[in-house]
Amino acid sequence: MAETIERDKSRFKKIVRGKIKSNLKKYISHGELIGRKGKDLVSIPVPQLELPHFKFGKKGYTGVGQGDGEPGQPVSIDPDGDQPGQAGDQPGEHLLEVEFTLEELAQILGEELELPRIEPKGKKNISAEKDKYTGISMTGPESLRHFKRTFKQALKRQLMTGDYNYLDPTIIPVKEDKRYMSWKSTLNPESNAVIIFMMDVSGSMGDTQKEIVRITSFWIDTWLRSQYNGIETRYIIHDAAAREVDRETFFHTKESGGTRISSALEVCADLMDQHYPPQEWNIYPFHFSDGDNFSDDNDKAVSVLREKILPHVNSFSYGEVYGLYGVGMFKKILQERCPEETNLLVADIRNKDAIMDAIKVFLGKGL
């Protein structure tokens, strides 16, 4: 019986997976997944799948209830959100939460956006060797002797040969009884990767813009995590000056003041210098801004980017979020001045619906 329900459950999950895939845009732009993220599970609310049948329209529905109240008074809807429905003959339209691991989610994203797998650069030959005790062997060093198994074996032998005396249950293992733990070495290809998120928190970046950044970074994070074993994330915010912050601050800070993109890029370059030597790390900086940079800062920003960042990173992605006061020039400047840089990726994020396309631009090259 247990198998059959597992079988039906997995078929259901497959269908849901298909549904999510085909509605991925909706799920991405609503950002409702992020709030439901557990440690490594995401539960995704899907409406209970329903097979169509002939039924009545809403118009003209009359229900019967029980309780006080005069004609004309509204029927209070139940506190648990139960909408009035047919008299008990239909299951209400419940939301069903289906759990997916982040890995599965990344896979769905990858399949739908046709994201290529990333080939880690540089260190792909370096792999860490890991030992794991997996079995038992007849020979080995005494320090690895498996005490319990050894004595069990001795007991068995003594019982078989009739040496065992239950009045004096002494068990003496001989050499043939001894069992040792044995291990297996597995090679874990290890590649280090770091994502550096940078965000403009100047006055022109409102809550909507931050929400867009939050959703985009969630998906980027999910995808890159599925590509690398260990991954680190760093966050930098800036207005006219930049600093590194933790995740919480990153998404919830609102500052005012102007925008100096170069400041963030400087901090990013410093961070890379100090912690992430490019020959050992795969580095993914992402920068989100409305592009409304101080015009005297553009030259500096571009030069920092070209000299200190682009040569060392897998890719540098710049997402231009349409801000409260429209959008600035920085994207154009980047495109004009660095046309030959292949690892510079720029995208417009006009609104939430554009997030998916931006993600495709950022991750679609498999750099």
Added chain:
Amino acid sequence: MVKFPTPLKEIKYEIQQYADDFGLDYYDIIFEVLDYEKLNEVAAYGGFPARYPHWRFGMEYEHLSRTYTYGLSKIYEMVINNDPCYAYLLECNNEVDQKIVMAHVYGHCDFFKNNLWFAKTNRKMMDEMANHGARITRHADRHGMDRIEAFIDRCLSIEDLIDMHLPFIKRKDDEVREMRPGLKFESEDQPGHDGCGCGCGQGGEHACSAHASCPSAAGGPDMAEEFAEDFMDDEEQSDVHPSKLRSKDYMDEYINPPEFWKEHERKIRDKLKGKKKFPEEPQKDVLLFLLDHAPLNYWQRDILSAIREEAYYYAPQGQTKIMNEGWATFWHSTIMTQKALKASELVDYADHHSGTLGGSRTRLNPYKLGVELFRDIEERWDKGRFGKEYEECEDLALRRDWDLNLKLGRKKIFEVRQVCNDINFIDTYLTEEFCHRHKLFMYQYDTRTKQYVITSRKFRDVKEAILSSLTNFGRPLVYVEDGNYHNRGELLLSHRYEGRILDPVYARDTLVNIQYLWKRPVHIQTMDDDRKLIFSFDGEHHSDKRE
């Protein structure tokens, strides 16, 4: 299988004794104790441990186990209409809960066995469901799970288009169906329906217009007549006086014997009558019509018939929801409060019982409504509050104290549980007093304020609203109107409009599934604001036509 624990067995015997004393009459009951995971699993399969594979069971399980984990729902009890009855108990329930559940189950089993509407259900459904499972799994092995499952989806989409009165109707042409050998199903292991009305399904692709002559083929007309009639066109056919053979006057009586012509005329008349419509009368069992006449291949037919059979098995449970639950609740409360309850268990019992009867303001709880009605009937017949004299009595004080001390209540409710279904139960026994005492009201959606508003407390309105929600399970009445629509083998369904329109989105989606089975274009005719409206789907495009 775990052994049925002795303490529970003792409880079972105790409760069984009480049930016998009260005169309940039931099939043997086999209780099984399951942990919550298993119980959810069985519940997801509608109570049957072995069924065909389908994702919706997985979804149901996911839903049940999720809501159970969050503490939102808990299945106390499940019971299967079968001989013997199977009932499942939740392992972690405490003793008093088990008592209540068992008493409740005895009520259900008595109802299954004795209620008229269950009389035609298959009492070996446990085996039948497992057979369906095995058969469908076999088809899946041969044709691929995806194909089978997609087909099941289509069938389930129309599984409610059955005629729940059909098991009780003996039609004239039932015998004809059985008398026609050679037009039977090809498959031997096809339980449920013997005889397919038309042999056309055998050939896979076929011209549907050929159907039109099928219903009339029953008489076995002789070849020459067939031939002669084929040459007549429609207008000539409508003339039931075919030309006689040429003859001299004095020979006419011999060459054209009057008896022969009379007979001939009659045959043509019959034939025309049959031809006019196909099916002759609107057929409510759409599934049967499709089984009989749609170009389905062997495994499709098999699956559709299995699903139809299960739909018929479940139909009486839908028809008697209020009564069935009311009856079981009546008996668990009677047995518990009069016999089985220990003083120490009172609080737990009250808690459980109130949970069963509690409900929301906007949804009538079938347990509550049912049990209160049964109690009301018992009291009325005990006190003789029925019949002409009582009903015509207008003295309120007299009515209030009316008591003839007849003590007919128990007998009456047993009778009611035998002959009623929810509709005539409510229709006959929901009284105005009951309606006021229980503060029933009717509510409707107010488009202006965008909320549900109490619209009436009048007895008539309330009763009508309940009854209309019960009619055909609160689903639209759909009939097969014409299997040869436009004389092009298209299928016309009709929705019997009674004031509520069809949901257009669902209607179109459902048509897609019917079209897949029928292969030719399908239509459903309904009304929208007093105008005739036909939804159509021809396999590629949807179209609506208003008249």
